[in-house]
Amino acid sequence: MNLDISATEYISQVRNGTISAEEFVSKTIDRIHAVENKIHAYITIDEKNALDAAKTIDKKIRAKEKVGACFGMPLSIKDNICTMGLKTTCASKMLEDFIAPYDATVISRLKAEDAIILGKVNLDEFAMGSTTEFSFYGPTKNPWNTQYVPGGSSGGSGASVSALECLISLGSDTGGSVRSPASFCSVVGLKPTYGLVSRYGLVSYANSIEQIGPVAKKVEDIAFILNIIAGRDPHDDTTMEKKNDDYTKDLDAGLSGKKIGIIEQMTGSGIDREVLSATNKAVSKLQDLGAQCIPISLDAVEHSVAAYYTIASAEASSNLSRYDNLRYGFDFGTEGFEFKAYVAKVRSNFGPEVTRRMLLGAFVLSAGYYGKYYLKAQKVRTMIKSQIDEAFKKVDLLLAPTMPILPFKIGEKIDDPLTLYLLDINTIIANLTGIPAISVPFAISSSNLPIGIQLFANSFEEKKLLQAAYSLQQTANLPKVPI
Amino acid sequence: MVENNEIKHLGDLVKVELKEPEKYVKQVEHILNYFERLDKVEFASEEQLRKEVSFDNLREDKHEPFLTDGRLLIEKLKKDQNNFIRAPKMV
Numbered sequence A: 001m002n003l004d005i006s007a008t009e010y011i012s013q014v015r016n017g018t019i020s021a022e023e024f025v026s027k028t029i030d031r032i033h034a035v036e037n038k039i040h041a042y043i044t045i046d047e048k049n050a051l052d053a054a055k056t057i058d059k060k061i062r063a064k065e066k067v068g069a070c071f072g073m074p075l076s077i078k079d080n081i082c083t084m085g086l087k088t089t090c091a092s093k094m095l096e097d098f099i100a101p102y103d104a105t106v107i108s109r110l111k112a113e114d115a116i117i118l119g120k121v122n123l124d125e126f127a128m129g130s131t132t133e134f135s136f137y138g139p140t141k142n143p144w145n146t147q148y149v150p151g152g153s154s155g156g157s158g159a160s161v162s163a164l165e166c167l168i169s170l171g172s173d174t175g176g177s178v179r180s181p182a183s184f185c186s187v188v189g190l191k192p193t194y195g196l197v198s199r200y201g202l203v204s205y206a207n208s209i210e211q212i213g214p215v216a217k218k219v220e221d222i223a224f225i226l227n228i229i230a231g232r233d234p235h236d237d238t239t240m241e242k243k244n245d246d247y248t249k250d251l252d253a254g255l256s257g258k259k260i261g262i263i264e265q266m267t268g269s270g271i272d273r274e275v276l277s278a279t280n281k282a283v284s285k286l287q288d289l290g291a292q293c294i295p296i297s298l299d300a301v302e303h304s305v306a307a308y309y310t311i312a313s314a315e316a317s318s319n320l321s322r323y324d325n326l327r328y329g330f331d332f333g334t335e336g337f338e339f340k341a342y343v344a345k346v347r348s349n350f351g352p353e354v355t356r357r358m359l360l361g362a363f364v365l366s367a368g369y370y371g372k373y374y375l376k377a378q379k380v381r382t383m384i385k386s387q388i389d390e391a392f393k394k395v396d397l398l399l400a401p402t403m404p405i406l407p408f409k410i411g412e413k414i415d416d417p418l419t420l421y422l423l424d425i426n427t428i429i430a431n432l433t434g435i436p437a438i439s440v441p442f443a444i445s446s447s448n449l450p451i452g453i454q455l456f457a458n459s460f461e462e463k464k465l466l467q468a469a470y471s472l473q474q475t476a477n478l479p480k481v482p483i
Numbered sequence B: 001m002v003e004n005n006e007i008k009h010l011g012d013l014v015k016v017e018l019k020e021p022e023k024y025v026k027q028v029e030h031i032l033n034y035f036e037r038l039d040k041v042e043f044a045s046e047e048q049l050r051k052e053v054s055f056d057n058l059r060e061d062k063h064e065p066f067l068t069d070g071r072l073l074i075e076k077l078k079k080d081q082n083n084f085i086r087a088p089k090m091v
Helices: A007-015 A019-039 A047-062 A105-112 A155-163 A179-185 A218-231 A273-288 A299-322 A339-347 A352-364 A374-394 A417-422 A428-433 A462-473 B003-014 B023-041
Strands: A042-047 A073-080 A116-121 A169-175 A188-191 A209-214 A261-262 A292-296 A397-401 A437-444 A450-457
Touching: A007 A019, A007 A218, A007 A428, A019 A047, A019 A073, A019 A116, A042 A155, A042 A428, A042 A450, A047 A116, A073 A462, A105 A116, A105 A218, A116 A155, A155 A169, A155 A179, A155 A188, A155 A209, A169 A188, A169 A218, A169 A428, A179 A437, A179 A450, A188 A462, A209 A218, A209 A374, A218 A437, A261 A273, A261 A374, A273 A428, A273 A450, A273 A462, A292 A374, A292 A437, A299 A374, A299 A417, A299 B023, A352 A374, A352 A397, A352 B003, A352 B023, A374 A397, A374 A428, A374 A462, A374 B023, A397 A428, A417 B023, A450 A462, B003 B023
Parallel strands: A073 A116, A073 A169, A261 A292, A261 A397
Antiparallel strands: A042 A116, A169 A209, A188 A209, A188 A437, A397 A450, A437 A450
């Protein structure tokens, strides 16, 4: 059985009886067992429940009962999204025994449409990182070359879709965490507009900037899943009823007459030569399709990394203060400890990146420094937003490479946090301003590593964004994943 | 300049016993030096990004017991004893 099909193809094959949900789920589980020792995308695999659910769905299909839109398609979920009865570890020692007592809204919506949760996938601890190396459970490897990082923090999502270990994955994107692994693993990844998808049940890291986003093989699969997960949720009052009617409709509308702004600050110096040449090629392909491409300057971008890490660290240090190992956490008795000493002792089990961000967050929020860092960061955020608003008066979409460099070797940059932070420069503006952005696989480098192109649209213009991404996707003819 | 005792103090603030504070000194200092650029940005406006939501769009402020598998959430928490959470002594 061919596992290398899109979610959309899966649905039509199950519908017309060519394959059954059980067959496909079972073959996907075999695939997981065959490649996991090389990839390590999964933290938890829920084999038995997945197969039982697939059988139930097949029965419903055979009995011609009503079946949900997903027809039993197997999904992987980033392990910072709560799944009832299944561990949600955030790839942290602090939550190694945590079983969520409820489903995140995105999960209950997917289950209601007969999606199957195959398991939970790896991430940088609490989603803090760009490489998935900062996981308590060890790094995930890039299916295109297992010596290389898969991007992050949703590296398990990117790798599991790319290595055919599921059809679609949900990740979360705080500074590029869905788009970076999508780019590095040659799959599609969307960060929706802030407020389009409910964050209820997403373990909090930086609430004002993060969103749950899908990773899939094709743009049409992203549109399909967005139809299910998007929309107002009373459990998350930052969500808004601004869902477009049907994201899968008119995906092939084309680009004729559309104006695309090429972000100058992301296509100049400091960018890998092959990434730049792929970007230029993408621009010319879009022009061939009738789009008008013009350079756009967003000079506030040069301050964005400092502003982003100030805000993200500040929110992280506040959010992570709840982990005292008393209400939930790993097994460690309280006998013989004084309260403060106990909490400080158990919290020393946070990994190095989480600890660094909590220290940074405490520093930038402390008396005397607040005005110098946090307040200025918020003003930079406003400045970027107003430049983006101006840009969208002139163009329909913005374009830049998703990542400024090619995937790199595991361990190569792990001891240099600032260098890793600077790799987020092309993605974080979407998080700071709330706008949607998508990474589309576009090219493979001479060293056989993937290159993704990123498109941005104005807030709640996902439909326009997906149409453009679909057009771009049709111009790329990419080889199959070598694993 | 960030020093060992400053990092230790930050460790106290975030309630983490830092085994090797010196490991973090250089990295945190390096990152904070980079953040310094924020202080040099010239702003045309003092405005800060915020989104206003009207009260009508918020859910009703009504108590709803959170049940999971028919049990109250507190009963599922670790170290629960008769609806109390057992913690180390405070004083």
